[in-house]
Amino acid sequence: MPVKDQKEKGSTLARIIVYTSSFLLIIMTLIIIIRVFMRLSFNITPSWSEEMACLLMVWLTFTGFALGVHENAHLKIDLFYNRFPRTVQTGINIINYWALIIFSAWIMLFHGIKMVWMTRTSRLASIRLPNYFLYLIIPISGLLTIFFLLYKLKNTHRKETHNVTR
Numbered sequence: 001m002p003v004k005d006q007k008e009k010g011s012t013l014a015r016i017i018v019y020t021s022s023f024l025l026i027i028m029t030l031i032i033i034i035r036v037f038m039r040l041s042f043n044i045t046p047s048w049s050e051e052m053a054c055l056l057m058v059w060l061t062f063t064g065f066a067l068g069v070h071e072n073a074h075l076k077i078d079l080f081y082n083r084f085p086r087t088v089q090t091g092i093n094i095i096n097y098w099a100l101i102i103f104s105a106w107i108m109l110f111h112g113i114k115m116v117w118m119t120r121t122s123r124l125a126s127i128r129l130p131n132y133f134l135y136l137i138i139p140i141s142g143l144l145t146i147f148f149l150l151y152k153l154k155n156t157h158r159k160e161t162h163n164v165t166r
Contacts, residue, residue, distance in 0.1 A: 010151040014070045017144070021063045028056040047126045055124070055134055062141035069100065070148040093156060097149045104149070108142025 035049040068074045081089060112135060119131035 010070060010148055013144070013147070014067060017063050017067055021060055021067070024056050024060055024063075028053050028060070031056070051124055051126045055127070055129075058134060059137045062137040063144075066141045066144035066148060069145050090156060094153065097153050097156070101146055101149050104142045104145040108145065109139050112138030112142055 031049050031053050035045050035053070039045045081092060084092070115135040115138060116132040119135055122131040123129065124131055124134065
């Protein structure tokens with residue numbers, strides 16, 4: 001996933017997330033290849049492989065959500081949006097950013113921390129990692145999403161101030 005503007009402060013963080021996600025995707029792919037090869041060749045499968053692949057998939061999904069916010073890559077219907085004047089579009093964007101901040105803070109951050117706390121004493125069955133490892137990415141992704149959205153709000157305000165002063 002390309003990071004658009006290398007001068008943005010948020011894009012350094014996004015680049016780190018892209019590289020980390022790429023590494024996790026490679027590891028997950030290798031785990032699945034090993035699992036399939038061992039099943040087909042030796043008629044055995046490593047007990048840890050499915051659980052580890054699922055854990056990595058969850059992490060990739062939530063980091064992808066934060067990156068999607070940074071890159072404006074989430075689905076949107078802009079049939080009517082494009083017909084509005086630029087100032088109305090900016091207002092819609094600001095409302096959208098705040099709605100996503102509230103969602104990220106309430107659902108991902110607050111409830112994600114609750115899930116991490118509730119699963120802190122149990123372990124994943126086959127890989128024996130603490131169970132909260134599976135849920136830890138939810139509040140992390142919520143924080144990343146909030147950071148990216150606040151950065152977008154700051155840039156939106158700066159652009160509007162710049163356009164007014166022209």
